[in-house]
Amino acid sequence: MSAIYGLYADPNIAQRAVNNLRALGVADADITVISSEPFEHFEFGHRDAKTAMPWIAAGAGLAGLGLTYWLLGASQRSWPLVTAGMPVVPLWTNLIIIFEMTMLSAILATVITLVVTAFVGQRGKLYDPEVSDGYILVGVEHPPDAAKLEPALTIDGGRVKHAS
Amino acid sequence: MNRTLTKPFTDDMVRPVMSTTVWFWAILLATGTVVACGAAAWAYQLWYGIGVSGKRWPGFWALYLTNFVFWIGISHAGTLISAILRLVNAGWRRPVTRVAEVITVFALMIGAMFPIIHLGRPWLAFWLFPYPSAREIWPNFRSPLAWDFFAINTYLTGSLLFLLLPMIPDFATIRDRATGWRKSVYRTLAFGWRGTTTQWNRLESAMQIMAIAILPVAVSVHTIVSFDFSMANVPMWHSTIFGPYFVAGAIFSGIAALIIAMAALRKALHLEKYLQPLHFENLGKLLLLMSILWAYFVFNERLTVWYGNEHHEMAVFWATQRGQYAPFYWTMVVCNFLVPMLLLTNPYTRTITGCVIASFGVVVGMWLERFLIVVPSLAHKALPYSWGTYTPTPVELYIMAATFAAMILLYTLFAKFVPIIAIWEMKAGDFAHGAGQGVGAGDPHRIDTTPVSTEAAS
Numbered sequence: 001m002s003a004i005y006g007l008y009a010d011p012n013i014a015q016r017a018v019n020n021l022r023a024l025g026v027a028d029a030d031i032t033v034i035s036s037e038p039f040e041h042f043e044f045g046h047r048d049a050k051t052a053m054p055w056i057a058a059g060a061g062l063a064g065l066g067l068t069y070w071l072l073g074a075s076q077r078s079w080p081l082v083t084a085g086m087p088v089v090p091l092w093t094n095l096i097i098i099f100e101m102t103m104l105s106a107i108l109a110t111v112i113t114l115v116v117t118a119f120v121g122q123r124g125k126l127y128d129p130e131v132s133d134g135y136i137l138v139g140v141e142h143p144p145d146a147a148k149l150e151p152a153l154t155i156d157g158g159r160v161k162h163a164s
Numbered sequence: 165m166n167r168t169l170t171k172p173f174t175d176d177m178v179r180p181v182m183s184t185t186v187w188f189w190a191i192l193l194a195t196g197t198v199v200a201c202g203a204a205a206w207a208y209q210l211w212y213g214i215g216v217s218g219k220r221w222p223g224f225w226a227l228y229l230t231n232f233v234f235w236i237g238i239s240h241a242g243t244l245i246s247a248i249l250r251l252v253n254a255g256w257r258r259p260v261t262r263v264a265e266v267i268t269v270f271a272l273m274i275g276a277m278f279p280i281i282h283l284g285r286p287w288l289a290f291w292l293f294p295y296p297s298a299r300e301i302w303p304n305f306r307s308p309l310a311w312d313f314f315a316i317n318t319y320l321t322g323s324l325l326f327l328l329l330p331m332i333p334d335f336a337t338i339r340d341r342a343t344g345w346r347k348s349v350y351r352t353l354a355f356g357w358r359g360t361t362t363q364w365n366r367l368e369s370a371m372q373i374m375a376i377a378i379l380p381v382a383v384s385v386h387t388i389v390s391f392d393f394s395m396a397n398v399p400m401w402h403s404t405i406f407g408p409y410f411v412a413g414a415i416f417s418g419i420a421a422l423i424i425a426m427a428a429l430r431k432a433l434h435l436e437k438y439l440q441p442l443h444f445e446n447l448g449k450l451l452l453l454m455s456i457l458w459a460y461f462v463f464n465e466r467l468t469v470w471y472g473n474e475h476h477e478m479a480v481f482w483a484t485q486r487g488q489y490a491p492f493y494w495t496m497v498v499c500n501f502l503v504p505m506l507l508l509t510n511p512y513t514r515t516i517t518g519c520v521i522a523s524f525g526v527v528v529g530m531w532l533e534r535f536l537i538v539v540p541s542l543a544h545k546a547l548p549y550s551w552g553t554y555t556p557t558p559v560e561l562y563i564m565a566a567t568f569a570a571m572i573l574l575y576t577l578f579a580k581f582v583p584i585i586a587i588w589e590m591k592a593g594d595f596a597h598g599a600g601q602g603v604g605a606g607d608p609h610r611i612d613t614t615p616v617s618t619e620a621a622s
Contacts, residue, residue, distance in 0.1 A: 036337060037591040038364035048362045053369045057377070072305055083306045093306045096388065100314040103381045107322045110373045114329070115355075118366035122356035129340035131359055133171050134591070 003126045003163040004146040005032070005139020006153035011039050013156045014136040018044045020152035026140055032126050034137040044138075056113050057106040064105025068098045126163060173438075173590065177583040178338055180433050182346070187432065188580060195573035202566020205559045206281060214284040216559050223542045223554035228282040231564055233534045234417070235275030236316070236389050237410070238527075241418030242268030243323040244382040247375040256446055258593040259438045259585045263429060264422050265327040266584075270574045271421070272320045274567045279312075281563060308391040315381075315388040322378045329370060332357050333588045386414040393537065399477045400469060400541050409461040413530060416454035416500070420526035423447050425575065427520045429584055438585055441516055448508050448519040451526065455504040462497075479544040479551075488553070489540050492532050499529025 008014040014033065021031050028047060039045035072094045080088045126141050138158075143149055146162065153160045209216050219226050242264035249257035280286045293313065303310055336357040339350040357363065390410035393401040403409075423444060430439040469477050484493045503525040507518040539554050578584070 033361050034359045035361075035364070036333070036359055037588045038368060040368075040592070045361055045364070049365045051366060051369050053366065054373055057373045061377075075303065076305065081304055081306075083304060086306055090306060093311075096311045096384075097305055097314050099384060100311075100318040100381070103377050104318045104321060106377050107318075107325060107374055110370050110377070111325050111329070114366050114370040118363045119355045119357070122358055122363075125358065127358045132174065132337040132340040134174075 002143070002146070003032075003139050003141045004143050004149050004153065004160065005126060005128070005137050005163070006155075006158040006160045007128060007130055007135040007137055008156075008158045009135060010156075011035075011042050011044075011136055013158055014138050015042050015044050016155055017138040017153050017158060020155065021138070021140065021149065024149060024152050026149070030140055032137070032139050032141055034127065034131050036132050036134060039136075051113075051117070053110060053113050053117075057110045060109030061102045061106035065098055065102040067105075068101035069094070072097060128161065174337060174587055176435075176437070177334075177585055177587050177590075178341055180579060181338055181581060181583065182342070184580070188576065191572065191576045195569040195576070198569035199566045199573055202563045202569070205562035205566070209281075209559050209563075210286070216557060218555050218557040218560055220552065220554065222545055222550045222552045223539055225282075225538050225542055226554050227535075227556045227560040227564060228278045230531070230535045230538045231567060232275055232278035232282070233389055233410075233538070234531050235271045235278070235567065236386060237414035237417045237530060237534070238421045239268045239271035239275060239319070239323075239418065240382060240386060240411075240414035241271075241422040242266065243319075243326050243378050244268075244415060245419065245422065246326070247378050247382070250371065250375045251379075255593055256443055258589045259435075259440075260422070260426065260443055260447070261589065262327070262330070262582075262586050263426050263439075263584055265323065266575060266578050267418070267421055267425055268323045269320070269327055270571055270578075272316065272323060273574075274570055276316055276320065277567075279309075308388065308395050311388045311391060315385045319378075319381050319385045322374065322381055326371075326374050326378055329367060329374075330586055330589065331582055333359060333367070334583050334586060337587055338583070383411055386410045393541075398541050398545060399474075399480045400465075401537075403465065403468075405461065405465055405468075409465065412454060412457045412461055413533060416451070416458050417526060417530035419447055419451045419454060420523035420530070423451065423519050423523040424527065427516060429579060430516075433579065433584065435585065438590065444516045444519045445514055448514045448522070451519070451522060452504055452508040455501055455508070455526070459501045476544070476546040479548075480540050483540050483544055484536055489536060492536055496529045496532040496536065499525040500533065503529075 006017050008017060014035075018031055018033060022028065031047075033044050033047070073089045076089045076094075082088065086093070126137070126139055128135070128137055131137050138153065140146075140149055150160055217226070217228070219228075246257065246261040246264050249261065279292075280289050283289055283292075292309070332353070332355055335350050336354040336359065339347060339354045342350055387407040387410065390406040394403055394406035396402065426439050426443065426447075429435055466481070469481050483489050504522045507513045507522045543552050543554060545551070
């Protein structure tokens, strides 16, 4: 993997580096920003923020609700135990299990979505261990012309590095 | 503002993972011994049968079920408080959340063991699991015990994931600093975390969704545990107030456990800079609020029973007010209401020490409350010929002591392998509260970014 990147101690400078890369025509999707904390107060921290995760969680919750409703009813009808004069399929008591399974489905779908969208395929990609000391990495992987990008990253004490 | 000044903070958090003190081994040995004694007591019970416990007709739900309800209650400290504070974006939550979430997971694990210990033949526990089986034992979904199974497992799964997900960025931080076998272990645990903006955004979204989902689950768990009692036609159990009463009591005992855990960690891991008096004061106020709420519920429950004047309920009522269980009852009132009122209403005594003393009182008081719910009612059922008494045996007491030791043991091990304060959340909080912009001086939430080591200073 070839890459060029800068390490910045200050998020304001990191934001400027991102802006400089954009000014040079680098597409947003090609700019990598890596940090040891989320930067909600900076524009670069909101790139790629849109996610269908809440909808997926809601959908999975609904699916869990429907499936549990059906499974409970089916198993109760298969072995019709009459308890304390309650109906064979008592909705009041079934609601408790339906609720738990709805929430569990939503939680599991959220975690699966997170794993698929944020963790899969990360190995071997651009990274520098200095990030964990608080530095913010701004860079471009597989740059067509690294020399052209270097001035955009060489700003205010930022250290530019090359990875090959 | 140079963000690398957060390095001393990261070093403080990672240090316990990288180095081991004599105290760690001492705690491990002491708690391990007690846990081993508890395991031996359980083995003794398995060998000689359930009769070696004090469970006798009519008190078949005795100390084991008391501890089950107690530990499930303690579990309400973490995920519930953490989720609420996360959703309202309370800045002071940052050093507290992980300390709290760990309590939930371990307390649930310990609590969920008690129904198994309670069984005469626990190797057949899977017979109770609600699934259609070849033995033609079909699940009875009307049973509160089946509801327990679903509720506790949902809460445990959710809480475990709620705890694990925010640990991944911290595993990556340790991965970058560790060498040798530690590096391999933490590289695996970090799941290839790099800290890209996409990863942060997805993690934050997932945590928000899970916080929303886990709140009603947490409330449902203790409501369902209360259903184990209130669905039965037993004096002073069959009450509509039990659901919210149990939830309030659970949050109450949970906060107390959290304060004790925070104080212990603060001292043991030298976290004075991060777990500040402000955090204890805020939790102390919350504990006071829950104490008042608890008293309100107890008053409601007692008044209704007394006013109803049902013969069989009054037997339980008087047994706890002025009979054989009265010492436990009044100790409970002192611990759960008077001590918190005395110590936490006064700003001069609402110190770390004051909060810890009140919390110890609440933990004792809430355990007694669980005991007083379980035992006197079973000992005074509707028909007087079935009245009886209950005395715990050493087997039960050993097992109970072992669970408390197990909690300390598990917590110590966790704090050894994982930063007990979320590093990335603290850093993010530092910036959110202005320290990163150089305007946060004096803000009690912020990380103290003063270089403390010569390495950082240079």
